[in-house]
Amino acid sequence: MTTRDKDKEALSALMDGESQELELRRSLDSVENDDALRAWWSRQQQVSEILQSQRSSQTGLDVSARVRSTLASQPQFQRNPLRSMAIAASVTLAVVMGGQALLPTADLAPAPLVSDIGGAVVPVIGAQPIRASFDARPVPVSTQPPQAQGTGARQAAAAYERLARDRYLRLGAQHARAAALNHPAPFVHSMRAQTEPPLEVQDSK
């Protein structure tokens, strides 16, 4: 089987909804600059229509090249990948903010978990102690009062907050830039994105 035949077979599978993502990408690559393959795809659509309906809507018209060149030549028709980045940044921002909301307040810091099965237990900020069992033996969970915890946990909490704040500011600026580039009035928003001071975040400590 020739490469051309493989390309056609992949298009045939695509017609039937049997093409996987990787193969779809290959098909799009192969068809991009190959008018013969595009024509094959077009003819197969007509044949399929006839087989299913016993009718043909052929008008002899081909606007595909005009549509393609129009869309390719006008930048406003190009989808801006920064839009996706803006959305991704927004989601990340929401996750960071959600994480902030889960942070315990200073006077209710997490208690380190201690078990009697040995080994160090890393304190996890925002995590609540649970009871579990190891074999048939229950694992005890620390119920130390907040004031009993050491400075290590407080330092970890402070470091986390600092990292989160830095990340929040960085993503916020990135989001503003990306959103401004996709806004109908990009100039105004770009100026705002560049000139406005970064949003200050209250230190919870």
Place this chain on the structure above:
Amino acid sequence: MVTASETDQKLVQRARRGDLRAFDLLVLKYQGRISALVSRYISDPGEVEDVTQEAFIKAYRALERFRGDSAFYTWLYRIAANAAKNHLVAKGRRPRSDASIEDAEAFDEFGLSSDSGSPEAIAMGDELVSVVDAAMQALPEELRAALTLRELEGLSYDDIAEVLGCPVGTVRSRIFRAREAIDERVREQISGGSGFR
């Protein structure tokens, strides 16, 4: 069962992300039906071409608003019908005397009215149907069975493999070979009218 709309959905998803190649395949797939629809409103071939092109460009620009509640073709059909109506309003004209708006909108799942296009187009379409039917009948039994189960019964490759008792890869290959064999017989006929060479 695998439907054509699943292919459309995949291509639409990519086109929404800016992949013009995916949208190009949708244009190639539907331009015949859309231009047939537009020609029921507008008689001038040049204007039909312009409005058909405009409909696809409008569709691309509106892709982000396509929620997938209906089939892509149904959504595209409405855009094209509106583009044709707006074109006539802008020109201060009425639709062709032999095609009312209601008639043009009474389309079946293939976007074809019972009376589709000019007498020449109908004759050309009928001839093409005959050629495709003849090509189908000339196929070896194993190829015809695979293509029939796919095109007429809408079965997935997995289901066809089960029915025919052969591997899925064989089904895929048979369907392709069937299509290729039909293409050899209809190529000249379609190429002569579609502008493809």
